[in-house]
Amino acid sequence: MKNVIPLKKTLAAAVFSVAALSAAVGDAFAQAKEQFIGLPSYRVGAYAAGGSGLYGGWIDYMAMINERDGGVGGVKLTWEECETEYNNARGVECYERLKKKGSTGNSVFQPVSTGITYSLLDKVVADKIPMVTIGYGRTDAADGRVFPWVFPMITTYWSQATTMVKYIGAKEGGIDKLKGKKIVYLYHDSAFGKEGLTVLEKQAQKYGFSLVLLPVAHPGNEQQSQWLRIRQEKPDWVILWGWGVMNPTALKAAAKTGYPREKMVGVWWAGAEEDTVPAGDAAKGFTAAGFSVAGPNYPVIKAIQDNVYKKNKGNMEDKTRVGSVNYNRGVVHGIITVEAIRTAQAKFGKKPLSGDEMRWGFEHLDIDAKRLKDLGAEGFMPNLKITCADHEGSGLVKYQQWDGKQWKIVSDWIEPDREMVRGMIEESAAKYAKEKGITPRDCAKEG
Template sequence: MKQKLLTAVTAAVMAAGPALAELKIVDTSYRTGPYAANGIPFSDGYQDYFTLLNERDGGIGGEMINLVECETGYNTEKGVECYEGTKGDDSLVYQPLSTGITYQLIPKASADGIPLHTMGYGRTSAKNGSVFKWVFNYPANYWDGASHAVTHILNQNDGDIGDKTIALVYHNSAYGKEPIRTLEKLSEKHGYDLTLLPVDHPGQEQKSQWLQIRREKPDYVIMWGWGVMNQVAIQEAVNIRFPMENFIGIWWSGSENDVKAAGERADGYKALTFHNLGRDYPVYDDIQEYVVDAGLAAGAGDQIGSVLYNRGMYAAMLAAEAVKTAQEMHGVAAITPEQMRDGMENLEITEEKMAAIGLPNFGPEFTVTCENHGGNGLGAVSQWDAEAGKFELITDYYQSDQEIIQELVKEDSMSFAEENDIELRCD
């Protein structure tokens, strides 16, 4: 049962008490290596939002945010080193931005009592809060994304894809393998044929995969890529004249960096998203004034409104709202990691709250509970308009196929609980 937020009482408590320690949040970033083009804008958005709160609001609840950045290069070993080197009893939350790093940190952070927010990535079955007490992947996960892609294909074919073939071009890693089980289950349900085409790290060599696509002519291609792999895949698709409107990337394969190298021929390429696009939001006026124009931007200040800047900003906003929730719940401003976890588990994102933040209609509403650490699982489809030079939403938000996904989440999470002797919670 969700705890009630005693806003008036806690506001009085926080006003009466002295300021204590800063709110420490760690940004495990990657500004170097083959994935830097995508890591940089996300990290810029993540950091700039927290800088905005410090400069405009004096932090959160009167406590300044201490943002600690640690470079991982999207390398799992370095990611673990960053965690070990920065963790402490004042570390409120980690956003690993890597499925490989996430898998390694789940047991470590759980043992240390530090929350992980793996927004739209990581171990999908961590949605089950009964098993994964310290891990949150709201507002949507990989299996939701796989379902969204299939739903879009169904909608393009009047609900019947029994005669269609779909190829999955995926990063040959824990990240890229996440959607396979879901797509296989959906194949059984809807009758399409599924072809699996792994691409080895970092993804610069894909000739054989796209030659196979040219030879077998699948009706649709779904891509689970990241970094340079996305750029190469889109260029290869252009080279074999694969129809871009039938090429759909997961949300980590849908940034401006991924399509611009292919020029006008990338027009029509599609990608999933769990939030809105562009920079026409009041919060960006404040970021421009208090952060960019003040010379405090994490980067050059030229990424505002780009897909991955928006996503990093969104992740920071969700963390900040969880901090506020935790402060209100516990009546203190300088919260602990355990209290931050409570704030994340009791987080409610409403349109009213988003509008007040300066992000009206930026994303769907969702609620986190003890049982559900993954949100409502909504996602939409965006499409690249080469002439306009931007992605635009072309659908409403889809609900993922919960009948299939919940079964998979339960199966995988219960297996993890049994293997690790985890006692279930949320009674």
């Protein structure tokens, strides 16, 4: 009898160990079939209104992929938000906090802030984590030979600025009609605002228009003096390169000084409902650039509504914002992330991917017209083809006009001045490479 108890204990211990081991293996297996995406978001603070829309769209798209398709290639998408409040120091802290999460670590970092992007340029190279900056960030990072880990995708600020000139030219009856015209560049007095300066000065030289520069100090909630200058200058067009409260303030001030809003073209960060609604009637007729469009009438948005919101799993508290400009931008972030995973899985297998493997996926991303149609995003965003040398991949921009209630598309996808922009990108990237002692990659040798 004396031996029975130990035997029972041994058996119990063995059963417990097997069960625990099974559970652990099960957990590990489950964990192994998950792709972790770290999201540095801003849902509180000065820019919370835009942030809540963007991250809502992004998360809803990934949730839809999990609900409808069971993840990407059988690998479930998981994510965790980290609040940056659009603050550089917090952004870097979030990067550090998120980078070790998930079975393969954080496989991509998308800061949604030019400031945070600049702070992490060296870190992402050391940590082998690709950094994707859609519609913001450092423009010359589009030269993938010098910046292999950074992807300023779809359109950079420089490409956008040249499409603005093309759009204005078309409105004037042809680009040659810009000769002798006057354009005011009303910009946020920051690195973001100054990003469009050089290329617009070059465009002014090329097409013969004069450019008047009017900086607005942060946050831009008082613009009386700038608009009195505009009244004095009597420009043919005003380019509004604003951010946050600067945008509705500019629209209100334009109305106050009697400047027609139809003659104002905004950067895409001036082209959301959050920019026009506070300005009320003063915003009517204002046009802004976009790398995606507004509206819920796209199959991809319908898929989100059917697979996520009908199951009460949507991220947006205010469901009327589904299909708004910032929400749709978030969906674009989701599409690009998921398509990069899909591309990388085709090479590395249907498993959780490391940052290095994800980088390969981003660098071989090819979202053509057929793929866009399959995704339900035809007309929703432009085609995108990333290569080793070109990390921008598109450059196309569409223009939307605020009719007092919603954004209406008023142009087709407009091509940038590729020759000028690419030349500037290569020149600037080469200078950066020299400063940092980087030897540019030979793309002919890249797989």
